[in-house]
Each structure stands twice: as structure tokens, then as C-alpha cells.
Amino acid sequence: MNLIAALIGTQTKLAQFGNTDLTWILNILFYVIFIVFIFYGQKIQMYVMLREVEVSLYKLKFIKEEGRKIAVETIKEIGKAQTDPTDRVDRFLEYFTIGPQNLDPAGVVWKLEHILDVRDTRFKDEVKAMAPASDEIQVNNLENTLEAASALNFIYKVIRHYYLLGKKTLSLYVIMQIQMILPLVMREAEAYASALKAFAYGQPIGDGAGALVAAKLMHGHETRKIAKDCVVATVPFEGRTAFVIKAEGPGGNVGKPGDAIKAVIEENEGKIATVIMIDAALKLEGEELGGVAEGVGAAIGGPGVDQYKIEDSLLKYHIPINAVVIKEDIGDAVSPLRKEIFDSADKALERVKQVVLEKTKEGDKVIIAGIGNTIGMGQ
Amino acid sequence: MSETSASTTTTRISSFVLLVVFITLALSLLALIFSVTIIGENSDAAWVLLLLGLLGVAISTYVLVETRRRLSKLKIAVPPVNTTIECKKCGIKNVREFQRGDYIFKETEPCQKCSDKMLITAIYREVKEKEKERFPF
Numbered sequence A: 001m002n003l004i005a006a007l008i009g010t011q012t013k014l015a016q017f018g019n020t021d022l023t024w025i026l027n028i029l030f031y032v033i034f035i036v037f038i039f040y041g042q043k044i045q046m047y048v049m050l051r052e053v054e055v056s057l058y059k060l061k062f063i064k065e066e067g068r069k070i071a072v073e074t075i076k077e078i079g080k081a082q083t084d085p086t087d088r089v090d091r092f093l094e095y096f097t098i099g100p101q102n103l104d105p106a107g108v109v110w111k112l113e114h115i116l117d118v119r120d121t122r123f124k125d126e127v128k129a130m131a132p133a134s135d136e137i138q139v140n141n142l143e144n145t146l147e148a149a150s151a152l153n154f155i156y157k158v159i160r161h162y163y164l165l166g167k168k169t170l171s172l173y174v175i176m177q178i179q180m181i182l183p184l185v186m187r188e189a190e191a192y193a194s195a196l197k198a199f200a201y202g203q204p205i206g207d208g209a210g211a212l213v214a215a216k217l218m219h220g221h222e223t224r225k226i227a228k229d230c231v232v233a234t235v236p237f238e239g240r241t242a243f244v245i246k247a248e249g250p251g252g253n254v255g256k257p258g259d260a261i262k263a264v265i266e267e268n269e270g271k272i273a274t275v276i277m278i279d280a281a282l283k284l285e286g287e288e289l290g291g292v293a294e295g296v297g298a299a300i301g302g303p304g305v306d307q308y309k310i311e312d313s314l315l316k317y318h319i320p321i322n323a324v325v326i327k328e329d330i331g332d333a334v335s336p337l338r339k340e341i342f343d344s345a346d347k348a349l350e351r352v353k354q355v356v357l358e359k360t361k362e363g364d365k366v367i368i369a370g371i372g373n374t375i376g377m378g379q
Numbered sequence B: 001m002s003e004t005s006a007s008t009t010t011t012r013i014s015s016f017v018l019l020v021v022f023i024t025l026a027l028s029l030l031a032l033i034f035s036v037t038i039i040g041e042n043s044d045a046a047w048v049l050l051l052l053g054l055l056g057v058a059i060s061t062y063v064l065v066e067t068r069r070r071l072s073k074l075k076i077a078v079p080p081v082n083t084t085i086e087c088k089k090c091g092i093k094n095v096r097e098f099q100r101g102d103y104i105f106k107e108t109e110p111c112q113k114c115s116d117k118m119l120i121t122a123i124y125r126e127v128k129e130k131e132k133e134r135f136p137f
Helices: A002-016 A019-079 A086-093 A108-130 A136-169 A172-201 A206-218 A257-267 A305-317 A330-334 A339-359 B015-038 B043-073
Strands: A223-227 A230-237 A240-247 A274-282 A292-296 A321-328 A365-370 B081-086 B093-097 B107-110 B117-125
Touching: A019 A086, A019 A108, A019 A136, A019 A172, A086 A108, A086 A136, A108 A136, A108 A305, A136 A172, A172 A330, A206 A230, A206 A240, A206 A274, A206 A321, A206 A330, A206 A339, A206 A365, A223 A257, A230 A257, A240 A257, A257 A305, A257 A365, A274 A305, A274 A330, A274 A339, A292 A339, A305 A321, A321 A339, A339 A365, A339 B117, B015 B043
Parallel strands: A240 A365, A274 A321, A274 A365
Antiparallel strands: A223 A230, A230 A240, A292 A321, B081 B093, B081 B117, B107 B117
């Protein structure tokens, strides 16, 4: 009853409210807001930004936890471990690699290669210890799954660091820089999240577009191991002899195409008419997914060791190098292979054929290297 | 191969935010009721109350909808991946959902027609047309 009386009272007062009183109140309200924004505008903006980062941080935390869960479940399912692998997985997620000192850059590539080899062996040993029942293919897939989970963990920690630092220092510039790159970071995190499932199930991913082209070329021909995790097949191709190279599938790995190309060149004493590399390339926004483009140079990503080795071998014998790339964005590169990219493999193959016909003569020897993660692709 | 739902720790809505939203919503609705009842006696005040009420309802609804949208976004979507199996001899083609252990160029079960081994020729996912945004550039 009291509440109803109070409401009726307020209603009566409002009805008696004069125009002048209202104008006064609105004017005062306007000035108060104006003054508050003059002095606290930047702070309000900062809190809005912090809130935005916080929301993304929640999402990153969820993705990271899911990644960890998927990794643990997959290891338990495939590896049939005797003990719970959770602690080992947590330890793996915190692994780091220290790059070589480059104050004196001479020989830095070999130092980097050594560190990457040690890292690879260490990762494989860890996975084997976590999942003793897994075969070579599953070890590779599990390693990829753990690496994706580790990348998500790292992204989460970096964003959390800047968020907490911004909150502690209340520095607009600390908060602003992280808020500005947040959409790109989130895209990358979402890409890794979809990669996790693909790696766990052993599904082919967009990054393997180059390997798919090579697999299509070498399928039905005898293959032999040429370098670590790399195979080569000698294929008759448009009247030429093609040495088709790819990482050994169907486990998730990229192999060492640098060593493989070098080995084939040395086996043939440099008598190679041309080298054609096929790889997935990051497309710019607005470009067609699965578009095929052609150019020159070593089409290969990664830390640069393989690119260096390829360029070095080519220079020794002055062998021309051509590149065919299949365009895709970061999300497509690490998530299950899209139909558009799968269909582009045939288009890329046509382009390779065209390059071989235009740049070489009948009877020549050519190297065709399909670069990328060969997960879910045989040969 | 279903979507993973959000865990409770990372997806809870702040109770403070909810309280503020519901108080704003209640006050806005009250302002709307008052504005309707006093419109004959003081039209200026009624208009101001109507404006404030509508603004309050709009803001609180927006915050609620956005919070719900944020929660529904917290999922790792697993797109359906299909495996195409072909018989090279008689050309029979089967498409089924991806199964663990499938890989491109894997020899699978014998063909029902000619008993020759079938081959996995494709594994990919298809993105529906509506998911793609089209720009005039």
C-alpha cells in the first residue's frame, strides 16, 4: 500500500512539474556530463577498452581450456597411457624454444636448424612417453595437436599479461595497443581452435594444398625416402622426368624439403632444368579463396632454414626456380581442408604442367616440390 | 563431432551487470507508465519521461541481447568433413562423413560392384554459401 501511495505521489509531482524546472535540470545535467567527460573522458574510454579486452580474454580462456581438454582426451584415447597424461600435457604447453644468438649472423641458419631439430626430437619423445600405444602417424598428429594447444596457451598468456599490465598501470597506451590488435589475435586463436580438432582427427588442412598437388602427381608411382620425413617419386611428366617431393604422409608433418631438394640436385649432379615449388600462400582480404598464382622464388614458409638450403643449392648450379601458390587465409590454412582449396589442387597441377612445358625441353629433369603439412594425405 | 558448449567458469554473466540491467529496465518501464498517465496534465514532462523510458528499455535490451550473443559465440565449431571414396575400376563414388583413420589415397573396403579395392580420393569440408560475405569490390 505504501509503495502504491509513493508511486501516486511521484506521479502527482511529475504532473505538476513546470517547464522551467525541467529546463534547469536538463541544463545542469548537460553541464555535469560535459565536465565529467572533459576530466574523465580518457579514463572512461580506457575502461571501455579494458572491458573489450576482458571479454576477448574470457573467450581466449575458453578456447585455451578446450584445446587442453581436446589434447588430453585425444592422448588418452589414442595413446592408451597407463597414467593420467594431464600433468605431462600441462608441462608440454609451457615448453619454450630459445632462438640462436645472431649478433654474429654467420652460421646462424645451422644453429637455428640444430635447435629446431632438438625441439622436434624432444617433442616427439614427450608425445611417445605420453601415448605409448601410438604409431608414427599418430605421434605426428598428436604432436601437431599439442603444438596448436600450446600456441593457444601462449596467445592467452600474452593477452592476459597486457590486460593485467594495463589494469595495473592504467596506461592508455598499453591498453590501446592490445585492444587495436585484438581482432587479428582473435582470428588467429579461432584458427588454431579449429586446427586442434583437425589435428586430433587427422584431417587434411588447408596448409597441405601444396602437398596435395604433389600427392596427386606421385600417386601410383614408387616412392623412396630422400630426407627426414620426406619422400620422392620419379614420375614421367609431359616427356620430362619429374622428381616429385613431399612430406611423408598421412601423419602431420612438413618434413625437410630443403634437404630433399638438395639431395635430388646432388644425385643428378645439378642437371635439373627447373625446380617448381607449390605451396599455400596467405591471401589478402578480397582475393579469391583457392586462387592460383605463379611466380619465381622458393615458395616455403617456416623459420627460413629450408628456404636458405634450397636457395643455396640452386645457386650452386644456377638452377631456375618457379613457384605456384594456392591462396587462402590463416583460418583456412590450419582448419580442415575446404572444397575450394581441394579443387584448386587440379588448377595448380595444370599451372605446373604449363610451366614445365614452357620452361623446359623434352627429356629434361625437373623437381616438383609440394610444400606444407601433409596431415591426412597419403602418397 | 558436435559443437562443444561453453564451460560454466568462463561463460557466467556478472550478477552485478544483470542487476544493473534489470534495475534500468524496471525504472525505464516505470518512466514509460508515468509518461502515459501524465500526458494530459504536463505534456513536456511526459515527453521527457517517454524519451528516457524508451532509451532505458533500448539500452538494457541491447546489453542483454549482446551478453547472450557473446555466450552463444563461445563455442568451438566443428565443421562437418566429408570423405569421398571411389572405385577406379567401375567409377562408383561414395560420400560419407569423415572417420578417424581416413586419409587421401587410402585404400578402403572392396567395391560392392567389382570387389576391387576402393580409394579415398577426397577429404574436405564445404562451407555453406550464406556464410560467405559478398562485397562489390
